Amino acid sequence: xxxxxxxxxxxxxxxxxxxxxxxxxxxxxxxxxxxxxxxxxxxxxxxxxxxxxxxxxxxxxxxxxxxxxxxxxxxxxxxxxxxxxxxxxxxxxxxxxxxxxxxxxxxxxxxxxxxxxxxxxxxxxxxxxxxxxxxxxxxxx
Amino acid sequence: xxxxxxxxxxxxxxxxxxxxxxxxxxxxxxxxxxxxxxxxxxxxxxxxxxxxxxxxxxxxxxxxxxxxxxxxxxxxxxxxxxxxxxxxxxxxxxxxxxxxxxxxxxxxxxxxxxxxxxxxxxxxxxxxxxxxxxxxxxxxxxxxxxxxxxxxxxxxxxxxxxxxxxxxxxxxxxxxxxxxxxxxxxxxxxxxxxxxxxxxxxxxxxxxxxxxxxxxxxxxxxxxxxxxxxxxxxxxxxxxxxxxxxxxxxxxxxxxxxxxxxxxxxxxxxxxxxxxxxxxxxxxxxxxxxxxxxxxxxxxxxxxxxxxxxxxxxxxxxxxxxxxxxxxxxxxxxxxxxxxxxxxxxxxxxxxxxxxxxxxxxxxxxxxxxxxxxxxxxxxxxxxxxxxxxxxxxxxxxxxxxxxxxxxxxxxxxxxxxxxxxxxxxxxxxxxxxxxxxxxxxxxxxxxxxxxxxxxxxxxxxxxxxxxxxxxxxxxxxx
Numbered sequence: 127x128x129x130x131x132x133x134x135x136x137x138x139x140x141x142x143x144x145x146x147x148x149x150x151x152x153x154x155x156x157x158x159x160x161x162x163x164x165x166x167x168x169x170x171x172x173x174x175x176x177x178x179x180x181x182x183x184x185x186x187x188x189x190x191x192x193x194x195x196x197x198x199x200x201x202x203x204x205x206x207x208x209x210x211x212x213x214x215x216x217x218x219x220x221x222x223x224x225x226x227x228x229x230x231x232x233x234x235x236x237x238x239x240x241x242x243x244x245x246x247x248x249x250x251x252x253x254x255x256x257x258x259x260x261x262x263x264x265x266x267x
Numbered sequence: 268x269x270x271x272x273x274x275x276x277x278x279x280x281x282x283x284x285x286x287x288x289x290x291x292x293x294x295x296x297x298x299x300x301x302x303x304x305x306x307x308x309x310x311x312x313x314x315x316x317x318x319x320x321x322x323x324x325x326x327x328x329x330x331x332x333x334x335x336x337x338x339x340x341x342x343x344x345x346x347x348x349x350x351x352x353x354x355x356x357x358x359x360x361x362x363x364x365x366x367x368x369x370x371x372x373x374x375x376x377x378x379x380x381x382x383x384x385x386x387x388x389x390x391x392x393x394x395x396x397x398x399x400x401x402x403x404x405x406x407x408x409x410x411x412x413x414x415x416x417x418x419x420x421x422x423x424x425x426x427x428x429x430x431x432x433x434x435x436x437x438x439x440x441x442x443x444x445x446x447x448x449x450x451x452x453x454x455x456x457x458x459x460x461x462x463x464x465x466x467x468x469x470x471x472x473x474x475x476x477x478x479x480x481x482x483x484x485x486x487x488x489x490x491x492x493x494x495x496x497x498x499x500x501x502x503x504x505x506x507x508x509x510x511x512x513x514x515x516x517x518x519x520x521x522x523x524x525x526x527x528x529x530x531x532x533x534x535x536x537x538x539x540x541x542x543x544x545x546x547x548x549x550x551x552x553x554x555x556x557x558x559x560x561x562x563x564x565x566x567x568x569x570x571x572x573x574x575x576x577x578x579x580x581x582x583x584x585x586x587x588x589x590x591x592x593x594x595x596x597x598x599x600x601x602x603x604x605x606x607x608x609x610x611x612x613x614x615x616x617x618x619x620x621x622x623x624x625x626x627x628x629x630x631x632x633x634x635x636x637x638x639x640x641x642x643x644x645x646x647x648x649x650x651x652x653x654x655x656x657x658x659x660x661x662x663x664x665x666x667x668x669x670x671x672x673x674x675x676x677x678x679x680x681x682x683x684x685x686x687x688x689x690x691x692x693x694x695x696x697x698x699x700x701x702x703x704x705x706x707x708x709x710x711x712x713x714x715x716x717x718x719x720x721x722x723x724x725x726x727x728x729x730x731x732x733x734x735x736x737x738x739x740x741x742x743x744x745x746x
Contacts, residue, residue, distance in 0.1 A: 149357060175355065176483050177424065177469030182357035187324055187331070191351050194274050198285060203275035207354055214358040222356035227322040229276035229311065229352060252310070252320065 127162050128206065128231050128247050129263040130154070134168035139242045141170035142210035142235045148179035153193035154206035154233065163205050163231060169193050182221070183209050206231035206247075213238055218248040218257045226250035231260055269297055271348045273308075280308035289348075294325060295338030297348060312350065322352045334509075369395070373465060377419050390579045391419060395465075397578040400424040400487040402475055402503055404451040406553070406563030407493030407517050407570060409441035414571045416459035416466050420578065423459065424469040424487060427451045434746065438560035475499055477622040480506040489574050491515040493567065495552055497544045498625035504529060504537035505622055508612045513577055517570040520550075522559050522595040524566035527585045527604065528573050530613065534586035539607040544629040555708070562594050643714060645726040647734045650701055654678055660699035665713045666732075670705065674732055674743050684709045687716060696722045703728035703735075705746075 130138070134154065141150045151173050156165040171193065175184035185207070197204045207230050211217075216236035218226075226232060228250050236243040247262035268288040273281050281287055287304070291297040302309040312323050319325070325332045326349040332340045342348075369377070369391060380386040386394075397420045401408050404427040415423055431439075431446045431454055439451075446454040452470040459466055471483055475494075480502055484490060490512050492503045500518075507514035513531035517524065530536045569590065576582045589602040611618045653660060654677075664671060664679040671681050682690050684704070694700075700717060702710040707730050714727040728734075736743040 151354075174482065175357075176471070176486055182355070184355035185353075187326065187351040187353060188329070190354065191326070191349055194351075197275050203278075205276070209356060211358040219356065219358055221358075225322070225353065225355035227352035227354055229274065230354075232356075254321070 127261040127263065128165065128233070129163070130165040130168075130233075130265070132265045134165050135264045137168045137170065138208050138233070138235060141168075142208075142237050143240055143242060145173070145210065146237050146240045147212045149173055149175075149181065149183040149210050149212060151183040151185055151207065151209040153190065153197075153204055154208055154231070155193070155197045155200065155202040156205045158203060158205055165206060166202065167200070168208065169196065180212060181214070184225075204230070206233055208233040208235060210235045210237050216244055216246040218246075218250070222248075223250055223254055223257055226254055226257065228252045232257070233262065269342050269344055269346045269348055271297065271301055271350070274350055274352070277308055277311055277350070280311065281305045290344070292342060293336075293338060294327060294332050294340045294342065294348065297342060298325070298338075322354070324351045324353050325349070326351060367392070373419070376463075376465075380419070385581045386579060390581070393578055393580070394419045394575065395421040397489070398422040398424070398487045399574055399578075400426065400484060400490045401493055402426050402490065402499065403493035403495070404439075404441065404455040405429070405435065405493060405495065406438045406519060406558065407491075407567040408451075408455065409439040410564050410567035411491055411493060411571050411574070412441050412455050412459050413462060414568060415574060416463045418571075418575055419463065419465070420575075421465075422467040422469065422487075424471060424483070425452045425455055426471040426473065426475050426483060427455075428472060428474045438558065438563050440564070475502060475506075477502060477625065480622060481510065484510055484512060487512065489513050489515060489577050491517075491570055491574055493517065493570070496631075497550075497629045498631055500537065501544065501628060502622065502625045505612050505619060508536050509621070515570045515573050515577070517566045519558055519562050519566050520553065521556055522562065522593065524562055524569075524592040524594070525589060526566055526569040526573070526592075527589045528577070531577065531584065531586045533606065535604045535606040536610060536613040538612050539610045540589065540604060542607075542611070547630045555705070559594055562592075565594070566592065643718075643726055644729050645701055646729055647738050650703075650728055650735075651739045653701075658699075660701060661694070662701050662703065662728075663713070664732075665702055665704050665709050670746070673746050674736070676703065676732060676735055676740075676743070679703065684713055687713055691717075691720055694722070696720070697724075699724040701726050701728050704731045706731040706733050 141152055152168055152170040154165045155167040156163060171185055171189045173179050173183045174186040175182045194204045211234055216234040232248045233245060235245045245262060247260040248257040249260050250257040268290055271287045271289055273284060273286060287301055289297040289300040291300055314320055327340055327346050377391050380391050381388060399415055399420050401411055404425050429451050431442045431449050431451055433447055435442060441458050442454045452472055456468040456470055459468060484506050490507050492514055494500055504514055507530045514529040516529050517526045573584050576584055587604050589604050591600040608615045662679045664681045665684040667683050702713045704710040711727045714725050717725045733745055736745045
């Protein structure tokens with residue numbers, strides 16, 4: 127189960143809505159205890175995909191390295207990656223799977239017409255062949 | 268000892284350490300030590316076959332080892348090694364198109380290719396999987412975009428920041444009259460998708476710069492240079508050499524064109540041919556010197572032909588040969604090219620190992636902000652006021668006679684820049700002069716010449732007759 131606290135959640139939704147109609151992406155920092163993950167901070171990152179970003183995103187390795195450093199500095203772990211699906215449901219696409227990494231939770235935010243709609247979290251396997259659903263809790267406003 | 272920084276997600280496998288110090292002369296040896304010391308981390312980094320997992324990138328200091336010597340990258344012992352996953356994705360709705368097979372529509376569309384043994388089904392799939400970057404959607408980019416789209420290249424990137432202007436339509440046939448004022452990448456992409464909706468077009472609404480070039484180029488197999496200036500040409504060349512991508516080169520001027528393939532296999536690069544750029548201003552651009560509208564069509568299609576051959580892996584390319592084309596006399600010639608072992612980029616001991624400042628390299632300084640009425644320059648509106656007042660000054664037009672026939676400012680005296688030195692004796696060095704040309708470049712040289720010759724009161728009219736047409740008299744045509 128992954129639970130996102132209010133302030134990182136607001137930052138994630140804002141980043142997804144502001145980046146619409148393009149896909150946004152970012153890193154989630156927090157703590158892990160067993161299967162329970164707590165997200166206490168979110169870092170919006172640049173989508174560095176070269177080309178149309180309406181349905182693609184790519185994280186710059188340097189940004190990921192920096193996010194990991196930021197986590198370390200705050201005594202946290204980099205535990206997840208989030209990105210948005212503009213005008214599209216929050217599922218883990220073939221493209222998502224093929225470019226995933228099993229070390230992290232992947233939270234997908236569905237944004238319709240510029241407004242957040244729903245979200246889901248996924249745990250991809252090391253061979254990038256399938257991803258399990260992960261229970262996701264976010265503050266309901 | 269080199270230090271491997273452990274991502275927070277993997278610290279559980281290395282007794283919660285932030286980093287692990289290792290010895291070893293190469294990255295491969297250093298990682299071997301890490302996995303020997305902490306066997307549990309191994310399956311997170313390597314497949315069962317012992318290869319680094321596809322999502323694992325290894326950086327030495329700030330460099331990805333894929334662009335160094337991979338596992339064999341040497342270590343001095345002071346480096347910071349970072350393990351960084353590569354992460355990307357996207358909504359499935361518009362994800363990568365199917366490229367392993369042709370649809371029935373595509374079989375029908377490409378049937379004349381499919382029955383050529385040199386292309387066939389395999390070749391057509393290579394084109395479909397091919398990714399080509401066009402730098403510039405202008406004279407050369409126009410035929411390239413049209414024919415590469417039609418031929419079935421699967422993905423084409425377009426880099427251009429310009430908008431369609433009336434003066435483009437004489438040669439940039441990918442744009443139409445109704446596209447004037449639109450972004451060239453939008454106009455070109457619409458036309459290409461109209462020809463072939465199977466195409467994926469990536470639009471880059473920007474100039475190519477040292478900052479963005481490697482990131483823009485990295486996803487493509489072949490780069491086609493359709494630029495019109497030296498800084499970008501050197502930038503494209505160096506970026507292609509650094510990323511080991513073929514650079515399909517073409518250039519045009521007046522009635523003459525050139526084409527070849529640089530940085531392909533073991534062939535030469537642009538710097539092997541031209542180690543140094545010409546002095547700024549020596550070689551006029553098409554905007555200054557003119558170009559036969561048909562010329563880029565032919566040169567662009569030679570580039571398109573070479574691009575398709577490289578993707579297919581058939582025939583003999585222009586590698587090692589510079590093709591020279593003279594449209595006025597309809598002659599083709601070839602010059603033999605060789606890779607220069609001392610080339611600063613692709614030679615045996617390269618001195619240029621990353622992208623540099625190409626504006627500086629080519630001696631092109633951004634024009635200093637010209638203040639109207641300031642020292643040495645004058646604004647068109649002020650010239651108009653002076654003419655209306657009947658001020659006692661001489662307005663000299665330093666353009667060519669055929670340009671004077673197209674458009675002129677009443678009262679201007681025509682002395683082409685090349686003729687100016689021998690007419691200096693006819694001019695009064697104490698009189699007041701305003702120099703003008705088409706946009707202000709040549710008249711600046713004329714202004715400098717007069718000042719150096721002892722003329723006291725000489726100013727350059729900013730923006731030339733083009734600015735005159737914009738700000739003073741719109742009935743004067745722009746060309």
